[in-house]
Amino acid sequence: MAASSTAIPYPNPTLRPAAVFGFALVHVCALGAFVSGFSWEGLLLCIGSYYLRIFGVTAGYHRYFSHRAFKLNRFWQFCLAFLAQTSAQKGVLWWASLHRHHHRFSDTPQDIHSPTLRGFWWSHMGWILARDYEETDISRIQDMAKFPELRWLDRNQYLPTMLYAITLYLLFDWNGIFWGYFLSTVLVWHGTFTINSVMHVFGKKVFPTPDTSRNSFLFAILTMGEGWHNNHHYYPGSAPQGFLWWQFDPTYYTLWLGEKLRIVKGLRRVPERIREMANGAILANVKIGDAVSEAVSNAIGAAGDHLGERIDRLSLEWEGMRSRIKTSALQKLADLEASRQAGMTHLEELQSDYAQAVSRAGAAAEKRIEEIRAEMEKTKSQLADTLEKLVETARTLSECQTA
Numbered sequence: 305m306a307a308s309s310t311a312i313p314y315p316n317p318t319l320r321p322a323a324v325f326g327f328a329l330v331h332v333c334a335l336g337a338f339v340s341g342f343s344w345e346g347l348l349l350c351i352g353s354y355y356l357r358i359f360g361v362t363a364g365y366h367r368y369f370s371h372r373a374f375k376l377n378r379f380w381q382f383c384l385a386f387l388a389q390t391s392a393q394k395g396v397l398w399w400a401s402l403h404r405h406h407h408r409f410s411d412t413p414q415d416i417h418s419p420t421l422r423g424f425w426w427s428h429m430g431w432i433l434a435r436d437y438e439e440t441d442i443s444r445i446q447d448m449a450k451f452p453e454l455r456w457l458d459r460n461q462y463l464p465t466m467l468y469a470i471t472l473y474l475l476f477d478w479n480g481i482f483w484g485y486f487l488s489t490v491l492v493w494h495g496t497f498t499i500n501s502v503m504h505v506f507g508k509k510v511f512p513t514p515d516t517s518r519n520s521f522l523f524a525i526l527t528m529g530e531g532w533h534n535n536h537h538y539y540p541g542s543a544p545q546g547f548l549w550w551q552f553d554p555t556y557y558t559l560w561l562g563e564k565l566r567i568v569k570g571l572r573r574v575p576e577r578i579r580e581m582a583n584g585a586i587l588a589n590v591k592i593g594d595a596v597s598e599a600v601s602n603a604i605g606a607a608g609d610h611l612g613e614r615i616d617r618l619s620l621e622w623e624g625m626r627s628r629i630k631t632s633a634l635q636k637l638a639d640l641e642a643s644r645q646a647g648m649t650h651l652e653e654l655q656s657d658y659a660q661a662v663s664r665a666g667a668a669a670e671k672r673i674e675e676i677r678a679e680m681e682k683t684k685s686q687l688a689d690t691l692e693k694l695v696e697t698a699r700t701l702s703e704c705q706t707a
């Protein structure tokens with residue numbers, strides 16, 4: 305998809321000296337663990353602190369704040385944001401806004417951290433230290449930025465991690481600091497970064513996504529389920545990233561437990577048709593090569609790219625308006641909103657059918673591809689019209705209210 309006005313410009317490789325210094329310093333402090341000497345307590349602290357915070361990264365930064373794959377009340381939402389930020393990866397608003405950008409432009413020139421286009425080390429950590437991505441782009445995360453406590457956490461991005469380090473020191477002395485904090489933080493960082501770097505070059509591709517995302521059991525163990533990255537790129541909205549029973553995803557198991565405890569609500573699950581597709585592709589050992597992915601990407605793009613851009617622009621505008629509009633006005637917009645949602649769901653289904661058709665071969669598949677393309681074009685055009693009406697009506701209503 306072509307760049308829109310809100311796209312982040314082409315990466316500028318200039319690094320921020322302060323960021324590089326801080327990053328290097330934490331790595332040096334992590335070596336303190338080896339100087340202070342081995343102990344079982346230290347090792348357990350390191351592993352425990354690692355998995356606690358990896359959970360904060362995957363359930364918090366990623367599945368909740370970036371993808372809204374489940375719902376929490378405001379108290380638990382704050383707790384999850386706080387836990388995520390103990391991993392010292394900046395504010396949840398910053399993290400999620402850039403991650404949404406990654407999904408929108410995966411492995412295209414606009415992607416901030418594509419290993420195939422910018423090199424492995426840039427995608428792993430270079431971009432984090434670069435000058436261009438220091439600020440939070442609120443326009444991509446308006447749904448979450450409306451909470452003042454999250455904006456506060458974004459401004460005080462390192463407060464949770466500092467309090468976490470102090471607590472570990474008070475409870476476990478130097479073992480707490482060197483093993484539980486510094487060494488574990490370095491491991492959490494690189495564990496998280498591998499999803500952007502390694503998981504776009506290493507592993508199996510099951511779904512014909514237009515990007516280079518892969519699946520790996522090993523990385524699913526290391527990152528509590530994030531290793532099913534190709535699954536995730538294919539269907540980013542679901543809370544589980546392991547789509548089949550054997551695809552180990554402890555983050556999801558924990559969220560499932562949270563649902564039983566009535567903390568987590570509205571867990572979004574994988575539709576049966578997608579589960580079947582994952583199963584079918586693996587059982588038949590279908591190797592979907594990069595040529596097919598490219599074909600899907602080109603064809604999806606060709607099916608109404610100008611409309612795609614218009615939909616993106618209007619959706620952003622609508623997201624921004626929705627949070628500011630009064631409840632009485634929202635009721636008047638209910639029908640339009642329902643048809644917008646129906647349009648979005650239909651489009652998602654068509655894209656999945658499309659990818660499925662492309663991964664088959666033969667004349668029947670060709671015919672089906674053409675049909676889906678026509679249907680996609682129609683749906684996109686209807687969706688764009690609905691959004692246009694929605695934005696216009698909302699604007700008129702809010703003008704009446706302020707008048």
Ligand SMILES: [Zn+2]
Nearest residue numbers: 499500517533
């Ligand atoms: Zn990715």
Ligand SMILES: [Zn+2]
Nearest residue numbers: 370403407540
């Ligand atoms: Zn994601």
